[in-house]
Amino acid sequence: MMEFLVEIEVNWPNDSDEELKQDLIRDEAIRAKELIEEGYIIRLWRIPGRWANVGLWRAKNASILHEALSSLPFFPWLDISVRPLAEHPSDPEKN
Amino acid sequence: MMEFLVEIEVNWPNDSDEELKQDLIRDEAIRAKELIEEGYIIRLWRIPGRWANVGLWRAKNASILHEALSSLPFFPWLDISVRPLAEHPSDPEKN
Amino acid sequence: MMEFLVEIEVNWPNDSDEELKQDLIRDEAIRAKELIEEGYIIRLWRIPGRWANVGLWRAKNASILHEALSSLPFFPWLDISVRPLAEHPSDPEKN
Amino acid sequence: MMEFLVEIEVNWPNDSDEELKQDLIRDEAIRAKELIEEGYIIRLWRIPGRWANVGLWRAKNASILHEALSSLPFFPWLDISVRPLAEHPSDPEKN
């Protein structure tokens, strides 16, 4: 298993359909819950002042991570950047 | 309590004293252990390929975080950037 | 309490509804006044030549700051960046 | 009078003379106190994790601000960036 630092920004056009937006927000919350239960999302933080988040994700490799990320209902509107993380000898979780 | 995403790069000149470097590495590990026990460092990852790490830090505010960061023996050689994190409603740890 | 340096840029499309814009400007001024009274906004400056401002904000942490920022009527059109500030021993206000 | 947002980073080489560094730190604190008393420095914050600060400065114009900044004992080692600030109608201090 490998951990990734994933930054997600939602680029939602303000003139878009409000109903679609609300549907997507509801579906996104459901999908996020599933991804948490399946062990993909370990931690999730909001970037203050933005419709954006930073998350700690876990997956066997980048291909499986991509599948999880692209399963998000908002995916076509997301600007996502992924950074690979290596284990640190002083990481509290490892000790 | 507030969480911060902290990225630390070590800018160690290659022509520096090797003994000093080894002393600092040993002291840094000791200080890191203390900061973990005191609850400042929650997670720590190495950035692959670099003498650098990303960490999840916790402190009451940025002033107290700065005290913790500047207590690192390597501090004068560190390039540190701090990003504030806000709680996310879907964060697994909050549920 | 913690202070933050917050930079806000308004990305308002010029072909948008003028009435909506005027409504939002009026509501924004009202909300700003409330945020000042509640102690969130300490100082506010216009960035010369831009529909943008820099502000000194105060909040217990980044989560509460985010709530305040996202309560701004213009929020969906705002590009916001938040920098955490630590106390400085020479800060006039502390002495 | 005009306000400026000034960001100052100290680029001190780690192999420099320690005594000179301590002398400069002491002189810098004295000069900072004078600049506060003379009304140049209004607020000062440390950038967490760095030997750097952000400050709110006040001066009649950029020429006089430059004189104040270049009077800092650490000036030759400082990387300084200055942003001009305009008054904002909602600034708490103006109301």
Add this chain to the structure above:
Amino acid sequence: MMEFLVEIEVNWPNDSDEELKQDLIRDEAIRAKELIEEGYIIRLWRIPGRWANVGLWRAKNASILHEALSSLPFFPWLDISVRPLAEHPSDPEKN
């Protein structure tokens, strides 16, 4: 009095109303002439290859400069950046 280096880029959408564009160009030229007569604009250059200009502006402070800049008819379509200038001892105009 203080001088500023002001860079202005016009972001005009190509699918906009041509008549409005011509009206704005005519009004902009008139307003520019007034700002010159009032002493705000000292010099103005076109950035080659772009619908953009660099200008030397003069104003008592950034607030008054902002008023002048935001009085330009094209203002909602302008991307403006302002740099403060300090006097130089070797400036030909000062000698």
Add this chain to the structure above:
Amino acid sequence: MMEFLVEIEVNWPNDSDEELKQDLIRDEAIRAKELIEEGYIIRLWRIPGRWANVGLWRAKNASILHEALSSLPFFPWLDISVRPLAEHPSDPEKN
């Protein structure tokens, strides 16, 4: 197994010991050969005009990749950036 795109730049100070440099170049070639045999390095290209290369690396995860990268004799002088790669359905190697 996972693939990574790794970019490596050698920051060798021109006033360094020439003998050390030649020793490191020889050791680096030997270590590179081993990493190829162990299946870490799949492809390697020189960036034209620079003492730098781009490589396609393969490892089980970022931690093991970091071990391989930090085993390079030149490691203390290397500026390395690592990008994670996911499988593409049209990749010739997969078909």
Add this chain to the structure above:
Amino acid sequence: MMEFLVEIEVNWPNDSDEELKQDLIRDEAIRAKELIEEGYIIRLWRIPGRWANVGLWRAKNASILHEALSSLPFFPWLDISVRPLAEHPSDPEKN
């Protein structure tokens, strides 16, 4: 023959015609297969989290590469960057 590192990002507007998008995806896969058979595309990876890919392309020169790239059905929506690659003496494929 020369190798190039090509990064391709698809900038598809979310409000575009869904049928056109599906047609283009199907045509793109067919054209990609042809470019593989003709020896242009050697390797192809998805950038995790994005509708984007990095590829190793081979062509006699940049002019012929451009012809291949601009033959992609999605070309008008693609943001493409091309980096030239030189042979490395330690490249596994050369030994």
Add this chain to the structure above:
Amino acid sequence: MMEFLVEIEVNWPNDSDEELKQDLIRDEAIRAKELIEEGYIIRLWRIPGRWANVGLWRAKNASILHEALSSLPFFPWLDISVRPLAEHPSDPEKN
């Protein structure tokens, strides 16, 4: 006479009128031919993978160059950057 390195990117919206695009392409080729004959364009290269070019232009000064550039039929859709070039003592053309 002076030489300039000019980089031109065409920002053509994909949902624009196709007939207008074809007309502009035809007119652009005609205007380019004229600019070549008048001695403005010395060399022209396509940036591989992009609807963009780099060119070596010659003009008496930046004002005359701007006139030539803004005479291009595609000008309102062009993102142009101009770099001034000075003579080099080893330039083959000068010897």
Add this chain to the structure above:
Amino acid sequence: MMEFLVEIEVNWPNDSDEELKQDLIRDEAIRAKELIEEGYIIRLWRIPGRWANVGLWRAKNASILHEALSSLPFFPWLDISVRPLAEHPSDPEKN
């Protein structure tokens, strides 16, 4: 004649010879005066907070400008960027 916007930053190492620095400062002032008299430097401003200046220079072309710039005694320590300026129809000096 053509005008250029020239930005000059002095990269003087703090551990350099103080006498050499004072000599260069004196020589630089003398050379600057000559360049003013010869019509190269039209205006000169200090960038507040930095050992740097922005200047309006005039020369027949970039080659002659380069000769003037490289005649500055501090030239080996200068980081210089040159932007070409075109005439603007509203420039006060042209009317």
Add this chain to the structure above:
Amino acid sequence: MMEFLVEIEVNWPNDSDEELKQDLIRDEAIRAKELIEEGYIIRLWRIPGRWANVGLWRAKNASILHEALSSLPFFPWLDISVRPLAEHPSDPEKN
């Protein structure tokens, strides 16, 4: 044959040996002349205000170009960036 746009900046430390510098400058001119005669360098311009040049180079591919570039006596002090160029249908040289 393929053309490349090559930008070269000389990073020469001011405290280096002056004799070595003069030797390298002389050798560089000789090597440049050879590269011109061998058809590698087609055009060469100085970047005004910098010890840097932009050049039009020609080589069969990036590997051969790298050999030519790394044969420059100043190579260890050069910061070089290479951009591949494709033929343009309107290039004067092709018609």
